[in-house]
Amino acid sequence: MNANAQNKIYTTDGIPLEISLKKVERRNKIKAFLLAAPLLIFLLVIYIFPILNLLTRSVDNRLLSELLPRTYIALQDWDGSELPSEEIYKTFFIDLDIAHKAKVSGKVSTRLNYTKNGYKSLLNKTRRSLKNFEDGNYKEQFIKLHKKWADLEYWQAMKQSMPKFSVDKYLNSFDLETSFDGKIVQKPEDRRVHRILWLRTLYVALGVTICCLFLAYPISHLLATLPLRYSNLLMICVLLPFWTSLLVRTSSWMILLQSQGVINDVLVYFNFIGDKNRLELMYNMNGTFIAMTQILLPFMVLPLYSVMKNISPSLMRAGSSLGGTPFVSFRKIYFPLTLPGIGAGSLLVFILAIGYYITPALVGGASGILISNKIAYHMKETLDWAMASAMGSILLVSVLLIYWVYNKIVGIDNIKLG
Amino acid sequence: MALHSHTELRYRIWHYAYLLICTAVFVFLIAPLFVIIPLSFNAEQYIHFSDDMLSLKPEAFSLRWYEDMVYGTKNPWGLAVRNSLMIAFFSTIGATILGTLAALGLSSRFMPYKALVMSVLISPMVVPLIISGSAIFFFIAKIGLASTFPGIILAHIVLGTPFVVIIVTATLTGFDHSITRAATSLGSTPVNTFFKVILPLILPGIISGALFAFVTSFDEVVVVLFLAGPGQTTIPIQMWTGLREQLSPTILAVATCLIMVSIIVLVLIELLRRRSERLRGISLS
Numbered sequence: 001m002n003a004n005a006q007n008k009i010y011t012t013d014g015i016p017l018e019i020s021l022k023k024v025e026r027r028n029k030i031k032a033f034l035l036a037a038p039l040l041i042f043l044l045v046i047y048i049f050p051i052l053n054l055l056t057r058s059v060d061n062r063l064l065s066e067l068l069p070r071t072y073i074a075l076q077d078w079d080g081s082e083l084p085s086e087e088i089y090k091t092f093f094i095d096l097d098i099a100h101k102a103k104v105s106g107k108v109s110t111r112l113n114y115t116k117n118g119y120k121s122l123l124n125k126t127r128r129s130l131k132n133f134e135d136g137n138y139k140e141q142f143i144k145l146h147k148k149w150a151d152l153e154y155w156q157a158m159k160q161s162m163p164k165f166s167v168d169k170y171l172n173s174f175d176l177e178t179s180f181d182g183k184i185v186q187k188p189e190d191r192r193v194h195r196i197l198w199l200r201t202l203y204v205a206l207g208v209t210i211c212c213l214f215l216a217y218p219i220s221h222l223l224a225t226l227p228l229r230y231s232n233l234l235m236i237c238v239l240l241p242f243w244t245s246l247l248v249r250t251s252s253w254m255i256l257l258q259s260q261g262v263i264n265d266v267l268v269y270f271n272f273i274g275d276k277n278r279l280e281l282m283y284n285m286n287g288t289f290i291a292m293t294q295i296l297l298p299f300m301v302l303p304l305y306s307v308m309k310n311i312s313p314s315l316m317r318a319g320s321s322l323g324g325t326p327f328v329s330f331r332k333i334y335f336p337l338t339l340p341g342i343g344a345g346s347l348l349v350f351i352l353a354i355g356y357y358i359t360p361a362l363v364g365g366a367s368g369i370l371i372s373n374k375i376a377y378h379m380k381e382t383l384d385w386a387m388a389s390a391m392g393s394i395l396l397v398s399v400l401l402i403y404w405v406y407n408k409i410v411g412i413d414n415i416k417l418g
Numbered sequence: 419m420a421l422h423s424h425t426e427l428r429y430r431i432w433h434y435a436y437l438l439i440c441t442a443v444f445v446f447l448i449a450p451l452f453v454i455i456p457l458s459f460n461a462e463q464y465i466h467f468s469d470d471m472l473s474l475k476p477e478a479f480s481l482r483w484y485e486d487m488v489y490g491t492k493n494p495w496g497l498a499v500r501n502s503l504m505i506a507f508f509s510t511i512g513a514t515i516l517g518t519l520a521a522l523g524l525s526s527r528f529m530p531y532k533a534l535v536m537s538v539l540i541s542p543m544v545v546p547l548i549i550s551g552s553a554i555f556f557f558i559a560k561i562g563l564a565s566t567f568p569g570i571i572l573a574h575i576v577l578g579t580p581f582v583v584i585i586v587t588a589t590l591t592g593f594d595h596s597i598t599r600a601a602t603s604l605g606s607t608p609v610n611t612f613f614k615v616i617l618p619l620i621l622p623g624i625i626s627g628a629l630f631a632f633v634t635s636f637d638e639v640v641v642v643l644f645l646a647g648p649g650q651t652t653i654p655i656q657m658w659t660g661l662r663e664q665l666s667p668t669i670l671a672v673a674t675c676l677i678m679v680s681i682i683v684l685v686l687i688e689l690l691r692r693r694s695e696r697l698r699g700i701s702l703s
Contacts, residue, residue, distance in 0.1 A: 028528035035523030036535055039516040039579060047542060047576045050557035051549070057556070215443045222440045236684070237448040243680040243687075244451060245637045247657045248673040252450040254665055255457065255465055262453055265466060297447060326429055355546020357640055362661050372548040379552055379644070392549045403544045407537065 051396070058389035061166040063111050064158075067104055068095040075159045080180060084155055089138040096123075097130050114384065115168075116157035122148050156180040169390035174198070194374065194391070201371040204288060205353035209300075211293045212349050213342065216300035220341075223301070224308035238305075242298035250359050253291040257281040257363065283365025291359050296352055300345040307341030340409070347406040351399055371395060451677055458483055458670035465665055483671040495656060495672060502652040505567065506635040509574035513631040516575065517582025518624055522616075524583070525590035536583075543580035547640040550577070555644040565647025573641050578631030585630060589623025589694060622694035626687050633683060 009017040065072040074091045078084050099105040109123035129145055142149040160180060171177055171184060175192040179185050186192070223231045223238075241249060256262045264278040273279065281287055311334065319329030357372040364370070371391065378388035425433075461480040462468055470478035487495050520539055523529055542550060554573045555564070563569030593616075601611040617624075639654035646655060653672070660669045 025528060028526065029530050032523045032526035032529040035526070036520040036529065036539075037523075039520040039539060039583070040535060042516060043538060043542070043576060043579070046554065046557060046572055047550070048538065050553035051545070053556060054549070054553045215446070218436060219440050219443045222436075234444065237444045239684055240677075240680065241447055241451060243633065243684050245654070245657075245673075245676045245680070247637070247639060247654055247661065248454070248676050248680075249450065251657070251661055251665065251669060251673055252454050254661065255453055255670075256450055258465075258665075260464075260466055262466065294446060294450060297443075326432075351544060355548060357546075357548050358658070362658075372546060375548050375552070379548075379555075385552075385556075388552060392552055395546060396549050399544060399546060403537075407533075 054389045055393050055396075058169055058386055058393050059165045059167060060386060061161070061168070062164045063107060064162050065164050067099050067108050068092070068162075071095045071158075072162050075162055078155075078159065080152075080156050080159060083139075083150065083152060086137070086139045089142055093130075093133060093138050093142075096126070100127055100130055112158060112161055115161045116154060118148065119154065119157070122146055122154070153180075169386050170394070172387060173391045173394055197369070197371050197374050200285075201354060204285070204292065204370060205350050207289060208292045208296060208353045209346050209350045211289075212297050212300040213346060215293070216297055216304050216345065217338075217342075220301050220304035220308050223305050224311070225313065238298050238301050241294070242302075246295065246358055249295050250291060250362050253287070253294070253359075253363055254282065257287050257290065282363050283368065285364070285368045287363035287365070288360045288368035288370070291363050292353060292356060295359060296349045299348050299352060303344040303348065304338065304341040307338055307344075311337050343409050344406070347402055347409070351402050351406070354399060354402075355395060454670050454673050454677065458667060458674040460667055460670075463667065465667060465670070483667040486668045487671045487675075490668065494651065495653070495668075498651050498653045498656040501567075501650060502636055502654070505570050505574060505650075505652060506632050508571045509578055509635045510628050510632040512571065512575035513578030513582050513635075514624060514628040517579040517627060517631070518586050518620075520579070521583050521586035521590060525587050525593070539583050540580045542576050547577075547638075551641040551644045554641060558645060564645060565650065567650060570642060570645050570650060573645055574635040574638060577638060577641065578634045581630035581634060582624075582627035585627035586620060586623050589620045593619065619697055622690040622697065626690045626694075629683055629687060629690075633680075 011017055011020050013020075070091045071088070074088045075084070078088060096105060096108070099108055105123065105127050109120045109127075112119035112123065125146055126142070126149075133141055148154050157180075160178065168178065172187075173194050175187045175195045176184050177187050219234075219238075223234055226234070254261075258264070259278045259280065259282070261282070263281060264273075267273045268275050268278065281290070315333050315337075316326075316329050319333045320326065324332065355372050356370055357376060360368055360370045361373050361376075364373070372395070375388050375391050375395070378384045378391070456471070457465055457467070459479045459481065460468070460471065461478050461482065468478060524532060524536060524539075529535070550573075554576065558564055558569040558573065563572070597615055597619075598611055601615045602608075606614065637654060639652075639658050642650070642652055642655055643658070646652065653676070657669060657672060660666060
C-alpha cells in the first residue's frame, strides 16, 4: 500500500468511501427528481409548451403568404412607389381565384381588413366578379371593377400584411402601427383603444393594492395582538370570503351596488341622497374598484398577519420604556419589522389584480373593464387570436417580472395558504 | 389590548378610532356575503329588501327560489352540480397524486434545480387565468379534446397542482426524516415505509391540499368558459351566464348554498390544520 491509499477510508465492500457516498448521493438525486418528474412532464406538455406556443402565435403572420403564395413572391420586388405592374395584377388574380375556389378567400379579406379598413367590402365585391374576368389586361379589369384597386394605399397595405412574421400585433397593443415607409407611428386618435386599457389596468391594480394595504394593516395588527380565542373568531371574517366562490362574492357586490341596490336604498332611506340622484356605483370603475378591493383583501391580510404574529410585543414595550411615544415606537420599531409582510402581500395582490377578469366583466361595464377582458374579447368575439396572444404575452411578461421580484424578496417556498 | 388607566387622552382616542376602523373593515369583508342569504328567501321576484321583509313578516319569506333551483326547468342546476362535482372529483385526484409525488421529491435535500422546478410547478397559480385559459384552449383543441370532460379535467389538474405542491411541501418541512431511517433499519421496504409511516403523518397536509384543488376546480370559471361545450355546463358557468343576463333570486339561492359549502370547507381545513400540527408535535399556542 502506498502512502496515498493509506489515507483513504474504505467501506466494507472495499470501495473508497468518497466514491460510495457520491454514488449514493447521485442515486438520491435521481430518486428525488423522478418523484417530481411526472408533474413536471405533465405541466410541460399541457401548460408550459402551450404558453410558449401562444407566444409564437403572436408573431405568426403566415396566413397571407400561404393563401396567396405567388403574390407574396411577386410583391417582394415591388417597391411601393407606384401602382404594381400588370404582372402582379395577374398573379394576384390567379391567387385570389384559387383561394376563392378553395373557399378560403374570406380569411384573406378578414386579414387584410385588419391592416386597412375597407378591404373586406372591396374583396367581397371582387370575389363575386372573378368569374367574369377575361384573359389579359388584368390591371385594367381590376380598376374598372373598383377604383380602390388603383389606390396605392391598398397595395401598400397588402404588401405590409405579407411578411411571415411580424410584430404588428405588439405595436397594435400599444396603439402604434408601422407606416408604409417603416416608421412606427401612433394610430389615428379614434382607433386608440388599448393604451387606455393598459393604463387603467395599472391604475386599478395599484389602487386596489394600496387600498388593500391600508385596510389590511390595522386588522392584521388586531388579529396578531388579540388573545388567540378572539382572533380565531375574527379570522373567520377573513377566511370565509377567502374560501367563498368568486362569483358568489361578485354577485353580492352586484346586489349592494346596483342603482336599486342595498347601499343606494340605505342612503336614500336616511335622506343622504335624493331618490332621483342615486349613486352610480356599478357598471363603471367604482364597481370594479370596490369589489376587487374586498375580494383581494384576504390575500393582503394573510401574509401581513403571519409576519405580525412573529413580532414580539416586548419590542414595543421596550420602545415605550425607553421614552418613545407610541407613534415613535410604531414608526421606528413596528413598521420596519412588518415591511416583509407588506412586500409579500402587495406583490401578491398586484399580481392577482393585474390579470383580473371575472369581476370587471360583471360589475365593470364598458368603462370598468381591464386588459384581461380585452384579451377575452379578442379570443372569443373578433377571433383575432394573434392579437389576443400578443396582449397576453405582454401581460404574461409583466406578471412574470413581478413574480421574479416576489421570488427574490419572499421566496416561493414561503408562500403560506390558509 | 386593554388600555392602562394612565393612558393619555389622545392615545385613548386613537385606540378607539383604531378599533372603529377595524370593525368597519371586518364588516366590509364579511357583510356582503350575508346580504345574499336573507334575499335568497325573498318571496318576491325583486332583489332588494321589501318593507315586509324588514319588519320580519313571515309571508315575505319563502323557499320558492330554492324550489326553482331544484325543480326549475329553465335552469338545469342539477346537471350543473353533477358536472361540477364530477370534474372537481377527477381533477382533485389527479392534482393530489401528481402534486404529492412532486412535493415528496421537492422536499428531499438531494433535489437538483429545486428553485427552478418549484417555480415551474407554481406557475399556473401566478399566470393570469385568461392567459392559462387561452394557452390550454389551443392545446386541448389541437388534441381534439375541446368540449369534452377529459379536456376540462386536464386543465383543472394543471390549476390545482400548485396548491397541493405548496401545502404538502410545507407539511414536509417539519418532517423528521430519522423516522423513515428507523423504519428502513427495521427492515421496511421504501413502499411500505411510505404507506405505513410517511403517509399517515402527512395525510392532513395532503387532504387540505386536495381540498384546495377541489375548491379551485369547483369555482373555476375562466378556463371552463374556453373549454366547455353546451354539454359541460358547470355551476360557475351557469352562475356566470345568469349574472350576465339578470341577477335572479334563484342565483342567490345557489349562492347561499355555495356559502354553506365554503363554511364546511373552512371548518374542515381548520380541523386538518390542528390535527397536522398535533401530529408533527407543534403545540397549539
